[in-house]
Amino acid sequence: RKEVEQDPGPFNVPEGATVAFNCTYSNSASQSFFWYRQDCRKEPKLLMSVYSSGNEDGRFTAQLNRASQYISLLIRDSKLSDSATYLCVVNLNTGGFKTIFGAGTRLFVKA
Amino acid sequence: SQTIHQWPATLVQPVGSPLSLECTVEGTSNPNLYWYRQAAGRGLQLLFYSVGIGQISSEVPQNLSASRPQDRQFILSSKKLLLSDSGFYLCAWAPNQGDPSGNTIYFGEGSWLTVV
Numbered sequence: 730r731k732e733v734e735q736d737p738g739p740f741n742v743p744e745g746a747t748v749a750f751n752c753t754y755s756n757s758a759s760q761s762f763f764w765y766r767q768d769c770r771k772e773p774k775l776l777m778s779v780y781s782s783g784n785e786d787g788r789f790t791a792q793l794n795r796a797s798q799y800i801s802l803l804i805r806d807s808k809l810s811d812s813a814t815y816l817c818v819v820n821l822n823t824g825g826f827k828t829i830f831g832a833g834t835r836l837f838v839k840a
Numbered sequence: 841s842q843t844i845h846q847w848p849a850t851l852v853q854p855v856g857s858p859l860s861l862e863c864t865v866e867g868t869s870n871p872n873l874y875w876y877r878q879a880a881g882r883g884l885q886l887l888f889y890s891v892g893i894g895q896i897s898s899e900v901p902q903n904l905s906a907s908r909p910q911d912r913q914f915i916l917s918s919k920k921l922l923l924s925d926s927g928f929y930l931c932a933w934a935p936n937q938g939d940p941s942g943n944t945i946y947f948g949e950g951s952w953l954t955v956v
Contacts, residue, residue, distance in 0.1 A: 818945075
């Protein structure tokens with residue numbers, strides 16, 4: 730089983746739609762969580778951190794369920810510019826450093 | 841503000857040739873530094889990380905090596921490239937605050953390597 734699993738997609742949605750991505754992690758030592766965005770042939774960029782109480786940044790909402798070891802990202806009112814791959818990221822606290830990236834979920838927003 | 845640069849951006853190398861990718865970070869001191877590889881359509885694989893000058897940890901066995909000759913310089917090398925070394929190589933940094941598990945990672949622009 731992969732340490733961080735995401736639905737690879739692709740998700741094809743029209744402009745204005747609401748889309749949700751899910752991510753599960755297997756290691757209960759996971760301590761901090763993030764969503765990154767990666768455009769085609771570019772480096773990943775931090776989209777937002779994920780806090781236990783859930784957090785929102787404009788049209789983006791991230792939620793964490795530690796009991797179920799599950800993270801989500803909700804995008805409301807999708808824009809064409811939201812088309813990208815979204816990476817779920819988990820930091821492990823195992824006495825040493827380890828950051829695990831999911832393989833990503835591809836999103837295509839169509840006009 | 842902190843910036844990270846890596847080069848070259850693109851390179852095509854024959855099998856068996858050497859490799860050197862370089863990365864520098866500005867605007868911070870004593871960062872954690874990383875090299876990742878992303879194969880086509882795949883996720884990010886951590887290759888090496890460093891918590892200080894001369895301190896290198898390898899995550900996967902391979903024909904690549906890394907060095908950190910200066911605090912904010914990280915180099916990825918190979919003596920003889922294989923076809924399977926082709927991919928997108930990303931240098932990254934994170935603040936070294938004593939508890940790296942809580943750090944956010946910031947990536948360089950990446951280097952596209954094609955081994956032919």
